[in-house]
Amino acid sequence: MSGPKRRRKRNYGTIYTLPLVVWFTLFFLVPLLIIVLFSFLAADIDGGVLPRFSIAAFTGLAKPRILKLFVNTIWVSLASTAITILMALPCAYFMARSKNKTMLLILVIIPFWTNFIIRIFAWKSILEANGVINSVLMGIGLVASPLQLEHNWAAVILINVYTYLTYAILPLFSTIEKFDFTLLEAAQDLGATKMQAITKVLLPNVRSGIVTAVFFTFIPLLGSFVVQQLIGTKDMYMLGNEINDNIYKYFDWPTAYALAVALMMLANVGLVFVMMSERKQARTLGARRVDEAAA
Amino acid sequence: MxxxxxxxxxxxxxxxxxxxxxxxxxxxxxxxxxxxxxxxxxxxxxxxxxxxxxxxxxxxxxxxxxxxxxxxxxxxxxxxxxxxxxxxxxxxxxxxxxxxxxxxxxxxxxxxxxxxxxxxxxxxxxxxxxxxxxxxxxxxxxxxxxxxxxxxxxxxxxxxxxxxxxxxxxxxxxxxxxxxxxxxxxxxxxxxxxxxxxxxxxxxxxxxxxxxxxxxxxxxxxxxxxxxxxxxxxFIGETNIIDGTIESSGGRWFVVDAGGMGRVKVTDPRGYRVGDRVTLTVRPEKLRITPLGMAATEDSNSFVGTVDESVYSGFLSKYYVRLESGAVMRVFRQHGDQGEGEGLGWDDRVCVSWNPRDTFIVEGARG
CATH class of the missing domain: 3.40.50.300 (P-loop containing nucleotide triphosphate hydrolases)
Known part of the structure; x- marks a missing residue:
């Protein structure tokens, strides 16, 4: 009696997720396949691809210049992500414990309402030679000539951190908000210092939020190019810049696509790493359960 | 340690x-x-x-x-x-x-x-x-x-x-x-x-x-x-509260005039004297409930009333007895007590009595 009923119920799930499946197939999977496909075709002279198989785009990546872009991409993304998470954690913690959560949340989200490029130009007007900081420093006589505050790694990382701070704060906030803060009291009661309570009890319990925040920050950073272009120098270019240049400057689409494929692989390495560690955790837990059942 | x-x-x-x-x-x-x-x-x-x-x-x-x-x-x-x-x-x-x-x-x-x-x-x-x-x-x-x-x-x-x-x-x-x-x-x-x-x-x-x-x-x-x-x-369990004034002392007990309710005997005055206003308490399980007509001893506090409500709750029965003064006294009777009060129900006329020793002065004001 309940058999067919239950089966019909299970079918609803498929129906509900159908729009999403269609959407992702059309607008995510298909473009992705096109990117992979085009990366194995020969370049046309004025952009576009010729219908001829070629691995030239990939072999062409084995150049010291491209290798340097890979190195730049990885270390800048890692450094920016690390600083972003370290800044977002205390921020999200205090937001979650505050009485004015909604207010603080709005304050964090407000910069989103401004265009990203405009925000970078705002930073430029703060950092540039006749910008806000230099004007103040020279006005009070602390420095004689303007300091070079832009066009360096620090400026690029600073603005990366600024850009992705919100993306990191939001998932951290939503997990920390659900955290039971009496656990911190319990940890301290049992002998932990405040710092130990945070590292041994809070952080492990908001792990999922940290993982999400890392992904929200690290993966978009891997493909970023605007900040380096506007605030950095050519030496600080990353893979995203090279892709951009191959499309718009060199009209070499297969190389752009090959770089995109390489970038995706890079992002996936991180993803697989995290997933493997999660699975390992689940496995040890499962093993313990089996042990216990045997005992 | x-x-x-x-x-x-x-x-x-x-x-x-x-x-x-x-x-x-x-x-x-x-x-x-x-x-x-x-x-x-x-x-x-x-x-x-x-x-x-x-x-x-x-x-x-x-x-x-x-x-x-x-x-x-x-x-x-x-x-x-x-x-x-x-x-x-x-x-x-x-x-x-x-x-x-x-x-x-x-x-x-x-x-x-x-x-x-x-x-x-x-x-x-x-x-x-x-x-x-x-x-x-x-x-x-x-x-x-x-x-x-x-x-x-x-x-x-x-x-x-x-x-x-x-x-x-x-x-x-x-x-x-x-x-x-x-x-x-x-x-x-x-x-x-x-x-x-x-x-x-x-x-x-x-x-x-x-x-x-x-x-x-x-x-x-x-x-x-x-x-x-x-x-x-x-707060600690249920109780009966009686307000009154100490009327006389002497002999084995103090007598408290509890207004319309009548006179209540107390053994321990807790330092209060004749003329002081006091609040008394007596626990419901210290009270005895008996059908009217059974003679109460002169040593006890005893009052006549009507059973307003009786609640059976497992090992005991709770009676709410309205005295002639209008005050309601709670009486708990454990089952298995020599059948005393057995069969009492709503509107029965009863006598409620207790030993003066079980009455305590909990609060008071010098009068």
Missing amino acids: KGATIGISGITKSFGDFQALKGVSLDIRKGEFFSLLGPSGCGKTTLLRIIGGFEEPSSGRVEIDGEDILPLPPNMRHANTVFQNYALFPHLTVYENVAFPLRLKSIKRKSLDELVMYYLRLVELDGHAAKRPSMLSGGQKQRVAIARALINEPSVLLLDEPLSALDAKLRHHMLMELDQIHDKVGITFVYVTHDQSEALSVSDRIAVMDRGNVLQVGTPREIYESPSTTFVAQ
């Missing part, structure tokens, strides 16, 4: 305009099972949190074994807490939860394991060591919390309504276990509860609190049999 004395003197605590504690002083003895009992908002939990180090008092002093502990952070105090919601670490197994305090110190692996297993056995959870807290029942979680709080060998265990999340039957069982654990470890227990029957059944002594004040400190018997205020009398 087994058990410690706790000296609390002049503790006040304000949250904004709200005064949670208004100058509380208590002396808790070494190894005692001491309960802080009162309705919600009476300040009992705040007081416990002050001892634990989670709240700072506005003024006052707290000593453990004579040492002022207020400047110490919670992790430096020889007091551990069993939290109301257990506060088990969800990311750790039962074993690791109990081992948590030891992992913070440098303790050899072998002795750590021995200690953890000893305390898990103490709370009968050695078979569940590998489980996560989310896989445990409420009672099991409770026991993990107790084992974890005991493993540091504190001299004081603070328990914040530890049984409130359990169902009635399990609560009673856990209470007995707590009592046994207390006997085994022999340290001082400070137990916060709003449940008077919990407090009465396990405590060595009880402090009854209301609105930031301690109203009475005493053994369960003292608190129940001779409550010091009307509040205590009414």
Whole structure:
């Protein structure tokens, strides 16, 4: 009696997720396949691809210049992500414990309402030679000539951190908000210092939020190019810049696509790493359960 | 170090305009099972949190074994807490939860394991060591919390309504276990509860609190049999309250004129004199209910009334008897008492009587 009923119920799930499946197939999977496909075709002279198989785009990546872009991409993304998470954690913690959560949340989200490029130009007007900081420093006589505050790694990382701070704060906030803060009291009661309570009890319990925040920050950073272009120098270019240049400057689409494929692989390495560690955790837990059942 | 004395003197605590504690002083003895009992908002939990180090008092002093502990952070105090919601670490197994305090110190692996297993056995959870807290029942979680709080060998265990999340039957069982654990470890227990029957059944002594004040400190018997205020009398079990004025003294008792109700005899005047206004209390189970016409002895307080309502509740029956003055007296009669009062029902005319010894003056004003 309940058999067919239950089966019909299970079918609803498929129906509900159908729009999403269609959407992702059309607008995510298909473009992705096109990117992979085009990366194995020969370049046309004025952009576009010729219908001829070629691995030239990939072999062409084995150049010291491209290798340097890979190195730049990885270390800048890692450094920016690390600083972003370290800044977002205390921020999200205090937001979650505050009485004015909604207010603080709005304050964090407000910069989103401004265009990203405009925000970078705002930073430029703060950092540039006749910008806000230099004007103040020279006005009070602390420095004689303007300091070079832009066009360096620090400026690029600073603005990366600024850009992705919100993306990191939001998932951290939503997990920390659900955290039971009496656990911190319990940890301290049992002998932990405040710092130990945070590292041994809070952080492990908001792990999922940290993982999400890392992904929200690290993966978009891997493909970023605007900040380096506007605030950095050519030496600080990353893979995203090279892709951009191959499309718009060199009209070499297969190389752009090959770089995109390489970038995706890079992002996936991180993803697989995290997933493997999660699975390992689940496995040890499962093993313990089996042990216990045997005992 | 087994058990410690706790000296609390002049503790006040304000949250904004709200005064949670208004100058509380208590002396808790070494190894005692001491309960802080009162309705919600009476300040009992705040007081416990002050001892634990989670709240700072506005003024006052707290000593453990004579040492002022207020400047110490919670992790430096020889007091551990069993939290109301257990506060088990969800990311750790039962074993690791109990081992948590030891992992913070440098303790050899072998002795750590021995200690953890000893305390898990103490709370009968050695078979569940590998489980996560989310896989445990409420009672099991409770026991993990107790084992974890005991493993540091504190001299004081603070328990914040530890049984409130359990169902009635399990609560009673856990209470007995707590009592046994207390006997085994022999340290001082400070137990916060709003449940008077919990407090009465396990405590060595009880402090009854209301609105930031301690109203009475005493053994369960003292608190129940001779409550010091009307509040205590009414909070600890059900009772009858009678207002009146002391009319005469002499012979074996004092006589209180209770207005329209008549005259009530009292043996212990508690320092009040003729002319003073007093409030009396007498417990419902001390009252006898008999059909009208059975002669009451001259020694007893006895009044005529009508049964307003009778409630059968298992091992006893409760009668609400309206006296001729309009006052309603509660009478509890345990079943199995020589059939006295058997078959009494609504609207029956009855006689309610009790021994003057069971009447206490709880409050009074010099007249």
